[in-house]
Structure formats: structure tokens, C-alpha cells
Amino acid sequence: MNYSDYIALGGLVISIFVAVWSYCINRKLNKQQEIINKYQIDSYSKADIKIEVSDLGKGKRTFVITNIGYSPAKNIRIDWNGLDKEDKISINEQHKLPYPILNNRDSFSFYALLYGLENRSPVVFILWEDDYSKNNRKEVTISL
Numbered sequence: 001m002n003y004s005d006y007i008a009l010g011g012l013v014i015s016i017f018v019a020v021w022s023y024c025i026n027r028k029l030n031k032q033q034e035i036i037n038k039y040q041i042d043s044y045s046k047a048d049i050k051i052e053v054s055d056l057g058k059g060k061r062t063f064v065i066t067n068i069g070y071s072p073a074k075n076i077r078i079d080w081n082g083l084d085k086e087d088k089i090s091i092n093e094q095h096k097l098p099y100p101i102l103n104n105r106d107s108f109s110f111y112a113l114l115y116g117l118e119n120r121s122p123v124v125f126i127l128w129e130d131d132y133s134k135n136n137r138k139e140v141t142i143s144l
Helices: 003-044
Strands: 049-057 060-067 073-079 089-091 099-102 107-114 123-129 136-141
Touching: 049 123, 049 136, 060 099, 099 107
Parallel strands: none
Antiparallel strands: 049 060, 060 107, 073 099, 073 123, 089 107, 123 136
């Protein structure tokens, strides 16, 4: 074996090593890309609901419910966390809930009368369904 054979053998070993290393790195990147794609698909199938409260004076408030997610929210309900049972809230437009379908960036509002609250930041729960899950629940603090 002469010197050029050693160089050719070394080049072959290096090229095999680089091919195996490239294959392993490519598999790892493909797995990461699949995870990212799944995350993006999941985020586009989720709805996200927020509540804004406006003070109209004399205890009367406007509640504006907005879908800030990508997917339509269905069957939107509010669990008042005991406020409605303690006669601390009176909802004038209770017939609007559960709201059937709220599309992306859409909103609806209703009036409520709040009185006798010791806690100035009561916690309520928003419940809804979307393409991702049938049991979405978000805890929201209402600043009064």
C-alpha cells in the first residue's frame, strides 16, 4: 500500500462518518419539526376567551366577552363562582348564556348589576368548547 491508498482510505472513513452524522442530525431536526408543526396545528384549533368589564355607574357593569383565539368557541358559559347564588350579581340578559358560537375576534356583551361585594376582585370561570377540547376552563379575576 502506498501513500495515496492511505489518503483514499482516510477520505472514505471521513465521508462515511460525515454521512452517518448528517443522517442522525437530520432525523433529530425532523423530529423537532414534527413537534413544532403539531404545536402550531394545536394552537390554531384552540379558542381563547377574555372578559372585559366596563363601569357604567351605580353598580351597573358591561361585560364584554371576546374570543382572542384562532378557532371558534362554542357553548360559552360563565360559572359565577357563587356570586349569583349569594345575590351579589343580577344579570339582565341571562338569556344570552350559553352563547352558541363566537368566532375569532368576535365578541358579545351583556349588562350586570353588582352590589354588596366585599371582594373587589371576584374570580369567575369561563367554560367553552372548541375544536381542540370539549372542556375548556379559564379562571378570570374581574376587576371592579
